[in-house]
Amino acid sequence: MKLAIDETRCKGCNLCTQVCPYRIFKEGKHPNRRGIVVPELDRPERCTNCRLRHLYGRQLCGVCQLTCPDQAIHWVEEEPYEPHKVAIEY
Amino acid sequence: MSFNEWLRQDRLPHIYCAGCGNGTIINCTLAAVDSMGWKKEDTVFVSGIGCSSRAPGYIVTDSLHTTHGRALAFATGVKMARPDLHVVVFTGDGDLAAIGGNHFIHACRRNIDLTVVCMNNQIYGMTGGQGSPTTPRGCLSTTTPYGCTEPAFDLSELAIAAGANFVARWTSYHVKELERAVKTGLETPGLSFIEALVQCPTNFGRRNKFKKVADQIEYIKAHSLLKAKRDRMLEQGEPIPEDMYVVGELMKRSRPAMGIPKKEAAP
Numbered sequence: 001m002k003l004a005i006d007e008t009r010c011k012g013c014n015l016c017t018q019v020c021p022y023r024i025f026k027e028g029k030h031p032n033r034r035g036i037v038v039p040e041l042d043r044p045e046r047c048t049n050c051r052l053r054h055l056y057g058r059q060l061c062g063v064c065q066l067t068c069p070d071q072a073i074h075w076v077e078e079e080p081y082e083p084h085k086v087a088i089e090y
Numbered sequence: 091m092s093f094n095e096w097l098r099q100d101r102l103p104h105i106y107c108a109g110c111g112n113g114t115i116i117n118c119t120l121a122a123v124d125s126m127g128w129k130k131e132d133t134v135f136v137s138g139i140g141c142s143s144r145a146p147g148y149i150v151t152d153s154l155h156t157t158h159g160r161a162l163a164f165a166t167g168v169k170m171a172r173p174d175l176h177v178v179v180f181t182g183d184g185d186l187a188a189i190g191g192n193h194f195i196h197a198c199r200r201n202i203d204l205t206v207v208c209m210n211n212q213i214y215g216m217t218g219g220q221g222s223p224t225t226p227r228g229c230l231s232t233t234t235p236y237g238c239t240e241p242a243f244d245l246s247e248l249a250i251a252a253g254a255n256f257v258a259r260w261t262s263y264h265v266k267e268l269e270r271a272v273k274t275g276l277e278t279p280g281l282s283f284i285e286a287l288v289q290c291p292t293n294f295g296r297r298n299k300f301k302k303v304a305d306q307i308e309y310i311k312a313h314s315l316l317k318a319k320r321d322r323m324l325e326q327g328e329p330i331p332e333d334m335y336v337v338g339e340l341m342k343r344s345r346p347a348m349g350i351p352k353k354e355a356a357p
């Protein structure tokens with residue numbers, strides 16, 4: 001599973017940057033076509049739901065998705081064998 | 091299988107301002123509704139007028155967007171005519187406690203089997219930021235330019251005093267807790283009242299020194315006092331600071347209720 005922000009919905013309120021325990025959402029820097037500064041994702045592969053959703057067969061964490069007032073945060077299925085960047089945390 | 095299935099995707103993005111807490115409360119309420127396993131045909135959302143009351147317009151089920159303050163009166167009608175339907179009411183502090191105040195206390199007294207979710211942003215958001223019955227003392231609004239001098243209503247205490255079976259208060263920061271409270275409310279026969287403190291950055295935050303939405307969320311978080319902790323403080327005779335909001339499940343009881351389908355009602 002892959003975390004994604006729907007740029008057609010996000011209004012750039014940055015509430016997501018406040019609630020993720022991994023601080024995956026970072027304030028964005030550049031306005032998009034609609035003039036909205038959409039947050040950037042910092043190593044989203046660390047997200048609990050991305051990693052474990054299929055193993056547990058249910059939604060995990062999901063605090064960012066519930067908090068986002070504009071229903072912009074969602075997960076998309078990945079292609080099989082899509083290359084992964086591996087983040088090692090010490 | 092998530093709250094997204096209950097939203098009319100063709101109507102999104104909604105018209106709420108950036109950072110408006112109403113969207114968060116809709117998510118949490120729909121997540122709870124989704125977990126009940128109810129059919130969309132058997133579920134009805136009712137609201138009055140206000141930014142908060144626009145919520146049912148974004149939901150796929152049948153809904154009633156009624157006149158200002160009258161959501162509970164219409165919901166009572168739906169429930170008495172068709173007790174088999176699941177009825178959820180979205181309302182705002184102005185809608186519920188100002189113009190709709192009498193409907194509120196009598197719906198609680200009658201203990202009608204509804205779940206009422208109030209998005210309390212402590213202001214009239216839609217009409218440009220006039221003070222509401224829940225605007226805290228000292229806060230600025232267009233009708234209280236020198237700071238509100240009236241004491242505010244505590245909506246949850248009001249619902250408890252008037253007889254609601256289930257009462258809980260959370261905030262737009264406590265999303266998981268809020269979802270759980272709404273679920274308990276949906277499961278509880280009789281009137282369930284869930285108060286959600288939310289931010290209105292445009293008409294409340296901006297006038298009350300919250301430059302960013304995040305600042306107001308930090309404030310709400312820091313001024314939430316868990317009921318369990320409040321009770322401990324009371325036991326030890328400690329004073330409860332006036333600016334704290336008690337959050338948690340505040341009441342759960344089983345007074346006689348109305349609008350419950352015959353087969354479920356006690357003999």
Ligand SMILES: Cc1ncc(C[n+]2csc(CCOP(=O)(O)OP(=O)(O)O)c2C)c(N)n1
Pocket residue numbers: 139140141142143158181182183184185186189209211213214215216217222
């Ligand atoms: C009978 C009537 N009186 C007044 C109004 C104007 N009016 C529309 S919304 C509103 C206040 C809404 O406040 P609230 O319920 O707190 O909703 P919010 O916009 O803050 O979510 C008022 C006074 C109206 N539409 N109808």
Ligand code: SF4
Pocket residue numbers: 005009010011012013014015016017038039067068069070071072073
């Ligand atoms: S919470 Fe939602 S709308 Fe706000 S910045 Fe994050 S993705 Fe965008």
Ligand code: SF4
Pocket residue numbers: 003019020021022023024046047048049050060061062063064065
């Ligand atoms: S689901 Fe949880 S861990 Fe994953 S991005 Fe959202 S808040 Fe962070």
Ligand code: SF4
Pocket residue numbers: 105106107109110111112141142211215216289290291292293294
């Ligand atoms: S005016 Fe306030 S309550 Fe209404 S949409 Fe804007 S932020 Fe939300």
Ligand SMILES: [Mg+2]
Pocket residue numbers: 140182183184209210211212213214215222
């Ligand atoms: Mg309001």
